[in-house]
Amino acid sequence: MAVKANIDSGRWGDPYLDLSTYTADADLMELNMGPQHPSTHGVFRVVLWLDGETIVKAVPHPGYLHRGVEKLCEKLTYVQITPIVDKNDYVAPMLNEQAVNMAVEQLMGIEVPRRARWLRTLLAELQRVASHLLWLGTFGIDLGGALGGGTSLFMYCFRERELIMDLFEGLTGSRFHYNTHTVGGNRHDVPAGWAEQVKQVLTFIERHIDEYVAVLDHPIFEQRTMNVGVIDAELALGLGLTGPVLRASGVDHDLRRDAPYHAYDEIDFKVPIAHGGDCYARYEVRVAEMRESIRMARDLIDGLPEGPLVGARPIKTPVQVKIKSGQAYVALETPRGELGTYVIAGGDNRNASPYRFKIRPPSLHSVSALPWVLPGHQVSDVVAILGSLDPIMGEVDR
Amino acid sequence: MAVDDPGRSYSHPLFDTLERFPGLDLATTTADKLLNWGARNSLWIFPMATSCCGIEFMASAASRVDFDRMGSFTRATPRQADVMVVAGTITVKMAPRVKRLWDQMPEPKWCVAMGSCAISGDFYRDIYSVIPGIDTVIPVDVYVPGCPPNPEALMAGLLVLQEKIALKTAGLKTVPAGRPETAKMISPRIKRVGHPDRMPEIDAAQCAQAMSLDLTEPPDLLAAFTAAQAAAKAAREAAEAAAADAAAADEKGGEA
């Protein structure tokens, strides 16, 4: 009811607009964008109906990367799921692993040792920086013309991102798709000299973030992002938007602080928010988050406690992970928002694999904002808005 | 491992022009070499980057590895590209689009399958919506294994492709290097492009759907497919039996 009233009052765009009753000022034109389009961050298709240059209706079509992960996970044991979910949000695989392992740990009632919890927090924050760097680089390409050539920001951001990839490679042996978390703890311990390396990388990145902000402090960038794609707080909440997109709409909500997991209740941090709800506010929030994450990562690496990485009764074989029955929803905060894992255990007499495994992807909700936000904008804004939502198609389609 | 497809054309409109000038035909072999030298040192890439491997593809294009150094450059439109790098999982919904984009690329063109998803479907190969390897749809020249392959591995793949083009120009055959046993084990239901058992109906249906993007299944394809598969199996078994018989006869003959 609330939804309908807001559409009727013209506050939100109308995703269900009946075009047969719509009278266009200019010619009504149908424009297809994607699924192979350089700015759609993967394979994503959106069909736009244009009245002149103005969008009147947008219909997104996800699913071009639907890989049936949920069905696949029903066939695998809980331990085997970890490397599979890596591939969902492939820009932040660490957090995917953590999400599924946290769900299994909760269902089994396993305590994770303190060192593993701190290490997980550290990895999550490093991953957040890497993910936001990738976002900033691709956002630079999306708004290409505004930044004099477009790819320069991308090149800079990837230079820094590679450093974090090196750190992860040093720890886990893989650039991404790490498979380093397991039920009850972590697999790989910190190698010698790694902590020093982390600190150097963090200092390097922190210094360069100021440079990006200086590059983007530019009237054309501001014109292309300010007051573009405004999502108000009510729409953001109703749509289930989370993470930086929600915080850019002025809602002070962050699972790391409001429903703490890992070691987030043991360390100090601020949650940056912005109030514009537009593309620029999302950019501000992400940049502030990067700085905050770097600060947190420094605290975490300094305070990394000694101790074992797995519990007293380590899980050695998949068969040891057995859950009779139960359901759990566990959520954590990824760079894109609330990544939830809903596991239904038990069912058809197989205790080693889930009966139903569902991932609640933050990107799916971000993308679903498009039909509500796009009407009234120009075609060129589509790229800016889609880019600022930072969807990852592997996660949208799974 | 490289697949050699005799049906592939490596012709170029410029050759035809050259041949029209009398006296220049002597120079064409040299021109041929020149053009292919140019082609292999400026492989413009059309990234069919669908998922995780696409991120590694971006990393190869970015500052550290930077395949710009070898004259490779990303173009976002198929009409300006020589190489399609298929990086990522291709689904049933996406495959017709890939096929169509491939058909839009001008000859000569090459395809690099990057990552195990593009090669064989990876662990998604049994899933209802994933196609088990892009080579069941379009011909592939170079396979770059890994999940995901490092940027360096993609570079190596592009160098192999350059080598392959050079061999082709010199009239030499590229020999598929691989382990046939493995290939047999993960053989997909739909045979790879260029495989002797591949049904022509499959090709036709794939082309038709890619061009119309009408995804409704042709009604009699399944029956024809099953029948053809059964026939191929019977023929193979008959051949094997005949070979076994011949071997047995040989043995007997030897004894006698």
Add this chain to the structure above:
Amino acid sequence: MTADERQARLAAFMTERFGVEADPWPDGGPIVPVEQHVALAAALQAELGYTLYVYCVASHWPDETPKGGDLIPEHYEVATGLRSVGAGSHVAMWRVSVPVGAGVPTLADLFAGADWQEREQYDLVGVVFDDHPDLRRLMLPEEWVGHPLRKDYAIETGHLPWR
């Protein structure tokens, strides 16, 4: 308010207003009669401040006879979660159970985000959402046959001429 206090308040609210057995709190939330699905969501949104739409998870349960029990006929279970934002964030979760063929009323009128989540569950599991404004497949092509996450759907189902 901490998450534990919210949980206690939620359980009391559900029992008082909707007569739902919520003590002890079952995993995945209590089962709510399907007629009260929308009313419960509306009350949680308006009165208790659960304004953030989180998830909708449908699961398919084929006919089953537990040892020494009666036949449990084939049914769908749809779990829904709403979150309160800010300090002490908490998820209010509940489930509804419907026989195959019956629909679940949609929440798309209350939460814009329910639109796509419900479309996805319809696409993959096959639950029908009544009065949904735009119930089409989300992930799979329009002409796809069957719903892959149902238990009777084979994982390796082919789809000629592509796989």
